[in-house]
Amino acid sequence: MVFVGLPSLLLLAVLCFAGAGAHAATPRAELAQPPSVQLRYLLDADHSLNISAILANPDILPWQAKSAGSLGLGFRDGAVWLRVDVQSASNIDDWLLVVEFPLLRALDVFVVRAGVLDQVFQTGDRFEFAARPIEHRNFVFPIQISAQNAASTTLYLRIETPYSMVFPVYFAQADDYLQGPHYVTWLFGILCGIQLGMALYHLLVFAFVRDISYLFYALFAPAILLVFTAQQGFGYQYLWPEAIWWQQKAMLFGLLWSVAIGSVFVISFLRIHRHRHNLFIVLLCQLFAIAVCALLAIFVDSPFLVEISHYLIMFAASFCLWCGIVLLREGLRDVRFFVAALMVLVTATVPYCLSALGYIDYSSKWIYGMEIGAAIQSLLLGVALADRSNRERRLRLMREEEIQGLHVHIDQLQERAQEREEGLEKRMSRKLEEQSRELHEALEVAALLRRKLESISQLDEVTGLRNQNYFFELLHREWDRALREQRELSLMVIELDDFYEIGERYSVVIQEECLKVVAKLLQDTFSRPADVVVRYGDKVFGVLLPETGSQGARQLANILRSKIRDADYDFGFGKITLSLSVGIATCKPSAKRNFKDMLETAESALYVAHSNGGGQVQHAATLA
Structure with a gap:
């Protein structure tokens, strides 16, 4: 277990480092600065705006300034318009506009030069993956921006998604960006293989030991991988590029699946129904809420449902940790690794959810931190399962030793009784008769024990x-x-x-x-x-x-x-x-x-x- 979990942890650390530096790394000797831009956004809750209406009065509309580099608006109903005013550019003309969030339902990009609509890109999860202008896990658009036309170029992005509108928007050089992320792709693929290997390993362990906790653990790992593959866009790029409906639902289903399987694993591993019935009832209510959200997710495509799911995820992770702490304080030492795993999960999950909900600023470290936390959690949960199995095995060995000691005791008792019986035959005094009665009582006990042993032989x-x-x-x-x-x-x-x-x-x-x-x-x-x-x-x-x-x-x-x-x-x-x-x-x-x-x-x-x-x-x- 340790040899499987540690490579996962190392790979995730490298993945975090590679992902954080993918945009800055460049193989060129001379680094070109990306175009200088100003970001502003406009909320369109009732879908009443279009590009024609915006171009008719672009400066009259109530645009709100946003810090360059990222859009952090949380969950929003309706559409959001993002205005990107290019202020200056270097001597390189070929640039890519990168919207680093693969889960946008609709993303329309309008390139306006000198007040005239020049280019239009329409993409998002409403189209198959092959319909994207550049086949990449993120949304990437080729934009020509030179030093001469930079000041007259404005980009308008119309965005719709049921997920959180918290993601970076930036320019990158075409060659550098399209070559750099291959490292992330390979590392993520290796990570998925190792995680699936861990799931298969625990499934085989379940087949031998018949401990249902191993089965739930084996189902939990694919759920986590589904979340990450959908969130990072690898799923739509490599696994289901034509499944539009599944792409729109995979992330939410993965989140709910992982929380549901995780809750069932907690019930099974902690055996909470034996220790704390009230905590067991809360976990059942938690599972019911997850089931309701999953059922609604089939028919409803709403930011409110996704937002509620994020609150539910934070509550579920924190409450499962609380259950482990309660049992640990009551002296159940089997849960110490479980508590450590849940602490890592809560530490990694809560900042990500708070970022998605708009309570804290967006940072890619929250996403990569959640992936690293999931790997560490998988390792610690595997160690927790192994630790409990070892403890139960030691208990079985102790019971077998006790049974063996009982057999030895019976033999010794019979030998001792035989010796005392030989002495009783020589002396027929009153005192020896009392001892004889005690001897026969002991022999009757031995006979009863012997009859029990005979029933299985x-x-x-x-x-x-x-x-x-x-x-x-x-x-x-x-x-x-x-x-x-x-x-x-x-x-x-x-x-x-x-x-x-x-x-x-x-x-x-x-x-x-x-x-x-x-x-x-x-x-x-x-x-x-x-x-x-x-x-x-x-x-x-x-x-x-x-x-x-x-x-x-x-x-x-x-x-x-x-x-x-x-x-x-x-x-x-x-x-x-x-x-x-x-x-x-x-x-x-x-x-x-x-x-x-x-x-x-x-x-x-x-x-x-x-x-x-x-x-x-x-x-x-x-x-x-």
Whole structure:
């Protein structure tokens, strides 16, 4: 992120320097001074004036003097007439009249010599770009002014635009001006490429991390570029030279788009709805106002709407900064880079908007300053996103370490409990009985934690057998294989009788020892590689016997029942006799049934065996 943002910042600094010096730089050895002029303007709010009326009485009209070099009238309804009186000129005849503002809706230039109309230029955004007298991003007009005819030459400019009438008007030498701005063009193109690269980078990051803030950031960068390309005239020159309607709307849409996406990014990045609901409501109202302005901009071409949008931009940038400051003061350290980025944005945007609104004098540094501010802001917002991602990653690692520590603690607890249990077997005093109760409580907690861990794995931690998740998956797979190969399949469902009575009489620990005994006996009895033994209930085991018929399954079940019945088990509290109930289902799978039918049949047989007193083997009828 830093390696992408720093070149953008450097390029913008060079762009500012090149733009500020483009008019002064000249390759000639001898610099010619531009013609000396006097600027005056006249407001024509009702469009009642034309060039004929002005030429009839040019000096009677209420012209107002303006400082040479720039026109700073802010937003104006109607038309503005600008009178340029040439007072003196050098020995060079070929000059360009430059109106350095590409967003003029109508610009008519009338060249009057000795009171007679000599040349007329009609241009502006109402025509395609190719209709301009010189194809340049600014409005440029070739004017012949010599030392002999300078005093008798007057230029009248009729200007209409919904945007702010704050821009410079000056004369430049033709060769110098048309060659110099190419540096600005190349630098601006490189800047656009880097900004789009940053947007694409964050879009790819969004595709991987699924953090919606990265998507809004990726959409914010093209919006800023749209503003700059429309404002500097590069968009109309290179991207949409024939799209008149879009040229008239691009700047305003870009401003509103950038503010809207920026506001949504602020909501997403700050998660303001979780911290300050009142600020969240204001941001929603801000978005609604932007949406209304964008909708009106489609149908209305009014300076008032553009003026309102500039006020809205200043408010939105300042309020988003205030939201970040509030959360920073509340201890949310993730927003410190965000606050720095918004401070840069406000510092760059507010002077530009105040200049456009006519509150402060026009200067090209406000425009270039806004571009530099946008680059710095993009860099800092990228750093803010990266900083938050790193913090969240560190949090995830800490949680994983805590979970790992919990596993270690459980293991240590079990080891410690086992050691204490061995000591309890040697001493049967009252004090040891109290300690034994504490031990069993700890083991019950460990058992509960272990059961939670078992729910996300396929291994039963008590018996070491596969658990229910694995059992259903395996049963499904073996059913399908037996169906394809048309082989018999047997399923045993085995229940440890008196399981809950053992727990109530002895303890959970003895219950688990009994389960381990049964599990070991099942593994010894069903030892073929294809046989699978699982525990899929508190006291229920399952045995899957591929390619085994009903007679073989019944014989193995009787062997198992006899082994468990004839043995006594001593766990330190006295001898315990165990018994098992077994339900068997055997079938050759068919397409009419599925593995669940086989499991239900085996469980029904187990229920019959258990209902008849336990310690029995019940074989269900073969499935059709």
